[in-house]
Amino acid sequence: MSWRYLIILVSVSVMTLVGCSQTPSTERYRIANDEAPLRTPTAAELYPLTPREEPIGRRGNLPYQVNGQHYQVLSDASGYDEVGIASWYGQKFHGHLTSMGEYYDMYSLSAAHKTLPLPTWVRVTNLDNNKSVIVRINDRGPFHSDRIIDLSFSAAYAIDMHRSGTARVRVEALHSTTDATMEPHAHFIQIAAARDARNLQNLAQQMQENYQLDATTREQNGLTRLFIGPFSERQTIHWINQLQQDGYQGIFRVPYDNLP
Numbered sequence: 001m002s003w004r005y006l007i008i009l010v011s012v013s014v015m016t017l018v019g020c021s022q023t024p025s026t027e028r029y030r031i032a033n034d035e036a037p038l039r040t041p042t043a044a045e046l047y048p049l050t051p052r053e054e055p056i057g058r059r060g061n062l063p064y065q066v067n068g069q070h071y072q073v074l075s076d077a078s079g080y081d082e083v084g085i086a087s088w089y090g091q092k093f094h095g096h097l098t099s100m101g102e103y104y105d106m107y108s109l110s111a112a113h114k115t116l117p118l119p120t121w122v123r124v125t126n127l128d129n130n131k132s133v134i135v136r137i138n139d140r141g142p143f144h145s146d147r148i149i150d151l152s153f154s155a156a157y158a159i160d161m162h163r164s165g166t167a168r169v170r171v172e173a174l175h176s177t178t179d180a181t182m183e184p185h186a187h188f189i190q191i192a193a194a195r196d197a198r199n200l201q202n203l204a205q206q207m208q209e210n211y212q213l214d215a216t217t218r219e220q221n222g223l224t225r226l227f228i229g230p231f232s233e234r235q236t237i238h239w240i241n242q243l244q245q246d247g248y249q250g251i252f253r254v255p256y257d258n259l260p
Contacts, residue, residue: 034092036162037106041154043242044212045107048235049134051121051174057138060099060118066143077120080173084148086124087166088156089141098139109158112139112150113171121174124149126159126167133158134174187236188229188254189243191215197224210246213239220260230256 061073074080094106100118104110111122116137125132135155142150149171153162161167191207194200197217203226204215213228231239236253243251 034090037091037094037153041107041157043210043246045154046109046158048238049109049121049136050232050235051134054119057100057118059101060138060140064140066140069143071114071140074115074117077116077122077173078175080116080120080122081170082148083127083168083170085146085166086126086149086151086156086161086169086171087142087144087147088151088153088162090153100138102138104139104152106153108152109133109135109155110139110152111135111137111155112141113137113148114140114143116173122149123172123174124151124155124159125170125172126161127170128167129160131159186256187231187233188227188256188259189231189236189239189251190254191226191228191243191248191251193223193225195223200224200226211239211242218260225260227254227259 063070063072065071089112090106093104096104098104098110098112111124113120113122116122118138118140120137121134122137123132123134133151133155135151137149139150147166149169151159151161156162159167159169161169192200192203197219200217204217207213207215207228215226215228218225218227228239229236240251240253
């Protein structure tokens with residue numbers, strides 16, 4: 001083998017190795033195909049959202065083009081009500097920036113839409129089982145002609161479409177000043193009562209560690225009572241059902257006006 005041939009062979013080999021080592025750094029996503037996470041959402045991650053007033057985002061609201069298709073973002077979500085196919089996106093996109101500039105969290109109750117302003121709050125109802133979830137739209141997509149919304153994994157789980165991958169849904173824009181979901185936070189939930197407040201410390205810690213719920217105590221007639229809240233009617237029902245399923249018996253709601 002001549003020295004000239006050997007030098008050329010070594011040079012080609014080095015270029016090939018450099019090219020392979022650089023390829024991963026130019027790819028946006030760690031995995032090629034989207035997939036479900038390794039665990040299901042926790043009760044805290046499925047905690048029902050309450051829409052709130054937010055200004056239009058500084059990013060993600062200009063006209064744009066994807067795959068040769070032009071999209072004009074709506075200036076206002078008022079009156080938006082559409083029926084179509086929903087899908088969900090998960091692990092491939094987890095931790096990457098959304099069109100609004102926030103990090104995508106597949107365990108949050110969020111979604112992507114092609115033309116609604118960012119952010120927009122919507123109610124998504126699975127028309128196959130009538131389950132619904134409120135999500136905050138902070139991303140663009142899905143870029144398939146037959147789909148109208150892309151849900152986070154938790155949102156898809158909440159309406160029981162995480163296994164099928166797609167479902168026929170109704171998407172309704174919500175407005176915090178007029179929508180019925182904006183109920184006053186009128187209820188607390190009593191978890192337990194004890195004469196010695198120290199006996200409630202473990203329960204308060206469980207509420208924080210297991211559900212990310214802050215607990216408060218009130219004294220009345222020689223008893224210390226442990227409460228979580230305040231919650232809307234919808235949230236109160238959710239947490240009573242969830243806590244009873246988890247073995248917390250004897251809990252009950254307390255109207256705000258009746259709090260000690």
